[in-house]
Amino acid sequence: MREIFHDSFARFSQVRTTIKIKNANCHFCGQTNKKGNLYLYGIQRDDRPSVINWDDKSFCSIDCRRSYYT
Numbered sequence: 427m428r429e430i431f432h433d434s435f436a437r438f439s440q441v442r443t444t445i446k447i448k449n450a451n452c453h454f455c456g457q458t459n460k461k462g463n464l465y466l467y468g469i470q471r472d473d474r475p476s477v478i479n480w481d482d483k484s485f486c487s488i489d490c491r492r493s494y495y496t
Contacts, residue, residue: 427441427442427443427478428441428442428443429441429470430442430467430488437471437472437473438469438470438471438472439469439470439472440467440468440469440488441467441468441469441470441478442465442466442467442468442488443465443466443468444463444464444465445463445464445465445466445484446463446464447464447484450464450484451464451486452464452484452485452486452487452490453483453484453485453490453494454485454486454490454491454493454494455486455490457486458486459486459487463486464484464485464486465484465485465486465487465488465491466480466481466484467480467481467485467488467491468480468481
């Protein structure tokens, strides 16, 4: 798991983990990244660091995730 960014005002971190699923594509652009991986993104709140709320969709990059949810 890797922290993408931390918002100290809202008190949460955006985290991601790599998933390897054959024949799976990004939910926004339909591709994979250069390494052929997809990422699952989640939110980890500062008041409950042991709980991560994972997205139900996988993406090839943080830009695709942001575009999908805006």
